[in-house]
Amino acid sequence: MLGGGLRLWHGVADGGGLGAGREEGRAGGRAGGREEGRAEGRAEGRAEGRAEGREGGWAEGREEGWAEGREGGWAGDWKEGWAEQDLAEEDRAEDWAVLSPEERWRARRFMRPAETGHYVHAHAEVRRIMAGLLDCPPRAIRFGREPCPGCGDAAHGPPSIIEPTATLRFNHSRSEAAWLLAVALDGRRVGADIEQIRPLNAFTGLLDGCLTPAERAYVVDTADPVRRRRRFYHCWVRKEAVLKAVGTGLAGGLIRLDVRPYEPGTALVRADGPGAGSFLVHDIPLGRGLAAAVAEESA
Template structure:
């Protein structure tokens, strides 16, 4: 279920949204929406390092999206932790995963085109990945290089109109998993296997050929609007997902399975 929330509400007094132990909160923001202009121009909550990184983007639109995404992350983290957004400091893991030192809150972020996706859990490390739905002409070649043999075979057997969808489902599920573990793409993507066929529920099939280890994980298929596909990975079962949209967007409901 998607409950839109306004920027004013988000930027107001910290008000912890109540993240239960069995809950995962997902927030989507469509950063090119005009409603974000004021925030892009006025609110500078970014650290020196974030501002320097923003300045390195060649295209203004990429700079704007990066700054907005980092600003929204700070505002969301501030709501969950009660800390002021501009004072939050990240600890960055060996492979680049940020966390909040001394705070039990887990979070992960993904961006593609104008979509920013933020995921939060009070109990367990998690990974989220979103991708813009686009044609991937060399999908089978990429799959041969990075996916397991079974995944490549399943993709090869998928009728061509559905192949891009299947490829992006596989890619986002794999990225969500390596982001949940925190290793990112330093983890070989052939070490574990996921489902990918359109209509098939999202599922980890094995990790290092071990199905029992895989069954300890939950993998969710995400559809953040018509133009995007995504996935969320988290250890444990029985999670409840709550999805919200930040800003003025009103689009089709999210689906997860």
């Protein structure tokens, strides 16, 4: 069961980045109403700058703005993509209008218009939800970061609210068109992760580079490759949610953190090292094609 001060929202943008998607608020484990939205198509790109793992020197993700699968001359696609994106910005004017200059700059770095739309919509929705909680206009919110508990650098610490003054904490995640927002109204540390479940390259290497022995045993305890993939993502989103709550992100050490995936629903997890603490990690069921988890600091 979710803690009394924890609320969640999630959604899916449509192919152009519009659409409220599904929004769900929970307080004390109670659902607070839902808005249903369906994506008519999935984006072909990958999320901004996300590495699906950085242990042992491998990186499964793609850098922001890198167009996947383009071999040979892609200049024509690039120019056409920007022409489409200029038109799409007009269609998404209400979303673009609430973003900060930095968010708009980041959005324009994507090569694929669909991915830009997903980023813009997700960040605009986060601003609107936070504005409702903070009683201010969405564009008036100034986001920042707390110092990383590992190195002290605020460039990659957990997200924070600089203006207006607030005691709540939040974390959000996006994977292609899907997004997830977790807010701890009581100010406890919180982390969230959502992932599209898709085939993985070098699967054995990921198991060895990311999972503890107990987690690896859980993943391979089935001969079905589809179940193995889902079990890996189950471990992954729990790990990233906890490490985002800790404040170090993936640098906090994937292979040193055991998230007890064999305990369904909610598990109490201990994170050692910088930002050490105990966290309740909750599985968030969002459908067969998604894996999601939220971690909240244990009282």
